[in-house]
Amino acid sequence: MGGTATVAGRGRKPKPTAKKQLAGNPGKRALNKAEPEFSRITDVDPPAWLTARAAVVWRMVVPELLRENVLALTDLHNVEAFCTAYSNWRLAQDSVEAFGIVVQSSQGSPIKNPALTAANEAMRQMVTFGSMLGLDPASRTRIIGGREDNETNEFADLLSS
Structure with a gap:
């Protein structure tokens, strides 16, 4: 019983080999030559089963x-998963707006609107899946993209007007 137990998923996630190479392998450690390289895609439409709201988010994020x-x-x-979580969050928020933060229980006493719990769960899912995709500022700093041109974000003009 002298060994130490480790828990999967704890600690810093390893940087993919491709990102280490793009950065010039700053750690100078041996690179994993057997790491799988999955197919890059150039265009993809949202799946038909996504809700209309989730499909809108897909069309904003995927490009x-x-x-x-x-x-x-x-x-x-x-x-x-990110787009679906966003859609679920908005549905839950719509319910909170419609019925309020406090609703009446079946016994007639005031209780927290269950839609708040659903909204919180969906927000946590958005954080998780968004981070995996580099959609938040902190995770974005860890991503080294493969593009070489300096296009501007077509949505940036909407924010400045």
Whole structure:
């Protein structure tokens, strides 16, 4: 019983070999030559089963990921999960707006609207899947994109007006 137990998923996630190479392998450690390289995609429509709201988010996010050349075929389930979580969050928020933060229980006493719990769960899912895709500022700093041009974000003009 002298060994130490480790828990999967704890600690810093390893940087993919491709990103280490793009950065010039700053750690100078041996690179993993057997790491799988999944197929990059150049365009993909939202799946038909996504809600209309989730499909709108898909159409906003996927072109950005494709432009940065950071989206592989194996990442699409994370995009689907992110877009679905966003749609669920908005549905829950709509319910909170319609019925309020406090609702009446079946016994007639005031209780927290269950939609708040659903909204919080969906927000946590958005954080998780968004981070995997580099959609938040902190995770974005860890991604080294493969694009070489300096296009501007077509949505940036909307924010400045």
